[in-house]
Amino acid sequence: LSTLAQNVQDAYAEYKTHEFLRQPLKQSFRLTLSLVLLLSTLFALWAALFMARRLLEPIYELARATRSVADGDYKSRLPVVHHDELGFLVGSFNDMTQRIHQARDAAALSQDQLEGQRSYLQTVLGHLSSGVLTLDDQLHIRTANDAVNALLDMDQPLENFANTHLADVARSHTTLQAFYDQLLPEFLEAGKEWSKEVRLFSDFGRRILMCHGIPLPGSVDDAMGQAIVIDDITKMVKAQRDAAWSEVARRLAHEIKNPLTPIQLSAERMAHKLKNQLHPAEQKVLERSTQTIIKQVDAMKDMVNAFRDYASAPPASYASMDLNQLINEVADLYVGIRAEVKIERQLSTDLPNLFADVSRLRQVLHNLISNAIDAIGDHSGQIQIVTDYVETGATHCAELRVRDSGVGIAEDLLEQLFEPYVTSKPKGTGLGLAIVAKIIEEHGGMVSAANLAEGGAEITIRLPDKSIMDDTLKSV
Template sequence: MRYLITIFALIGISLLILLARSLSNSDLISNETFRLLLIFNVIFIFCLVFLIALQIFKLFRNIKKEIVGSRLTLRLVISFAVMIIVPVTVLYLVSFNFLTKSIDSWFNVKVESALEGGLSLGQKTLDILMKDIELKSKSIAYSIGNIDKELRKNQLIDLREKFSIAQAIVVDNKNNIIFISSEDIMNIPQLPENDDLLKAEQSFFGRIIDLDGSLYLKSLVPVRFNEDLSRKVFLELTQPIPIAISNLAVSVESVYEEYQQLAYSRTSLKIIYSLTLTLVLLLAILSSVALSFVISRRFSSPISQLAAATVEVSKGNFNKVIPDQGKNDELGMLVKSFNSMTEQLNTATLSSEKNRIRLEEATKFLDSVLTNLSSGVLVINKNLEIIQANKETYNILNFDSKKNAKNLNDLKVMNNDYSQIINFISKFINEGKYKKTISEDFKLRINDHEKIIRLQINTIKDSSVYIFSLLIDDITDVSEAQRHKAWAEVARRLAHEIKNPLTPIQLSAERLEQKLKDKLNTSDLDLLSRSTSTIVNQVESLKLMVNEFSEYSRPPKLLLEKININNFIKEILDLYESSRITIKYKRLNFEDLIKIDVNKIRQVFINLIENAIDALHSTKNPSLSISVQNRMEKIIFNFSDNGPGVPSEILNHIFEPYVTSKKKGTGLGLAIVYKIIEEHKGEIKIINEKKGGTTVQFYIPLNYE
């Protein structure tokens, strides 16, 4: 665009020069050329206007697009335009006024009067000279007409010489020369014109002729020869006007004509000069405004680049480099400083980015470790605000740090049982014994399940600020397993210690009854018999109990075999065909064989069915539904009855030995069931249904080996 504007400016200057030259009366620039120039100038002005309009349109489009630097360019353009237009307009008005006044001043009344006076003077002089030659003509005509015929020629010569006439010719009406007398005898006489002769028939006829720039007076008068008055004869005198007078008169005439021509062209002159001046002004203003776009862009370009680069930097792009154009001015220094600054920022950002990536990787690793930890990790500050918590923490404590709790105290609202933990933590923090690591187990009820939570508090000092990491473990299963193990040990020892003396006790009681039954009277015998029977029955009971203890405490050893589970269940249910409760079985749509210890699982079924029968003894329409499902590589068994359910106080300990809701029971049935399922790598749980009844659910892995 800048080249285009430069070309336009050059064309404009050329057109202006040509236009100015054409105003002079040079033959080089003709009328057509001037018109053409004028048309070219007008076209050029329109082109400039179009160019400027285009530039303005582009500028406003850039402003609308919020291109950096466009507003600055607009301001510069406006400033330049004002700087140009105001003085040029003032100059134009002054020049226009001056021009009009100057042209008017050319046509001063005094000048015109002087010129007219000069011309009139010249005319009067010529008139006087003409009058003079008229008198001379008439005098000579009279003299030669009234003198003797023979003396006429000499008289003519004498009088011509006397009156200092250049040439005297006497001709007849046919223009035939009768006499002639001339100063220059070599000069060919110029005869009067016939029209002139006619005009001079009655009296004098004179005229002035211009021969090669010299003025001559010519007078023609009729001559009456005294011998023949009817003969038409004419005398023509030719007298040059003195050169001094002639030149002066011609000069005055010339100036007068020039003046009159100018005066006649006065309006045209004003129009032309005003038009030229206006064109010059328009060309100057428009060219300057067009150039102001180029200059403004040149000024604003580095600032725009800087501004654009600053925007880029603010967006985080530190790779932005402004081309250094090698200028040593303030803008050049600014560009260099900016480039240096962005380079430093870029280096720092790259370094920071590397560190951030490392940190992110470390954080991800830590998160991964924390996420995959089976223990809950909770980081808090002194105010008990949660800084970080892993997924397992949420699972164990059943809360969401983002939604439910941001401070440990919030947990109190969720579950009052958390108070004991929070109080413990608060106490630890308030005591200020941060170097100490402490651990404590808590029994909590979460979602109707009793959990044993082990809490370990570790103190971390992070730049003079203490934060605390809480290691939270759900040790419910561990604790339960430990209890089961302890119970098994107890049962084993009890069985071992009790089982041995039972048979001798039973045998001794039976022998004692045998030995004494003949020696005792009826009443004593009856007493003995009842006592012996009691001993035997109690021993049997003890044996039964000991056997169950033995079963509970026996070492895990399974005899696995592949069976069809449907057939297996059907065989067991056949045993309860005559039972007082209705047992429904929903067959498993799964005919593959599964591997289980048949006797153990049979015992599980029998224990669970027996428990259900016991629980439903006072229930109307007692029923038990058994279903088996194959889901996610697990065979899931459900035993659902419509009984009163398990009392909630023993629900969490139902699988522990000696925990039972029955009046007659060892409390080992479900403990044994739990043990068998556990040996099959399965899990079991008892749920009190909200609509009533109890569901015992357990599963065994399908591919258990």
């Protein structure tokens, strides 16, 4: 029993010891458990946030990328991290932006190429000496290069009238109107290729244009437009004609002139030999006949010479000369030839010296004054010779006008007045004005003829002044 009591006592003593430790132990457990709980909660929170981030990050990235695509940046690519629906979405997005990027690159490239081709075409067209005019099927202007403006004497570029009907523009532009009138039948035959020669008269003289029409496929509604290529063939036609006339002149001079001298000599010899063998009456007839033969042969020689001069004149010799002085010199020769014809002069004091061939310009004046005298005929009248220093576009030129109060130029001759062999006179050669035109052309000038409202005719000649003429001559 005592052992038992002893055991109880020991147990009690041990209990007491433990009793003493119970409180701190309890607290320590509570602390430990709270700590564990806190850590677990924090860990759970971190894990939740981590998972949420992992899930939402690609969506944020996608949203950011969408914004930059909306701002026009098609280069951004998103990393494909997941292999689930989100990964598929990101992959599709990448695919889409890449395709848009490529399409945009291709569009920009073709736009660049188109722009390049356009400016290439524009440069080529701008430097072409041929005019190129394009019209739509309704004859509205589409494009026109610089040469067209020069050929049709446009004071402002024809391209400024894009989408306007050609006829509307032509109404206020004389040369264009003539061009339009002559080509209208061809314009209306759209869909076919055509060629036509057009003759225009303007301030700058006569112009022969070769026009070719080419159908163009329509851009919008398949309606056909047309391109018209215009070439100035005035010089070429003239050169061809001159070459042909030279050849004819050479042959004619050869064929006609050679027998003329023997005819003349024979007539003279016949008159001389038969002089004392005939009755006075027959002698008179003989004399008159031989005189006629000699005179006519002389006239024929003159004609042949004039023709030869027209076709093959020696090279001109240019020097500084005073046009007014030359006019006075030539006009003085005509003063008093016919009392009823007055020769008036209005010579400009501003006129600078010209760089020209005096003897050829003298020939020009002789031809013009004698034509004017012929036009006045047996009536009384006056001839006015006027000089001026005028501005033509960017340059200056000397202008000479010979005006008369004669019958005026026959309407049907007006167009071909400067062609050889155009004459209304029974004894005229028709070479006078052809020679004038040739000389003026050689001087880089232009000549035109018109009838005056008050009656009579006026021939106008324009010659570039010295400096410009130097350039023309250099380029010949």
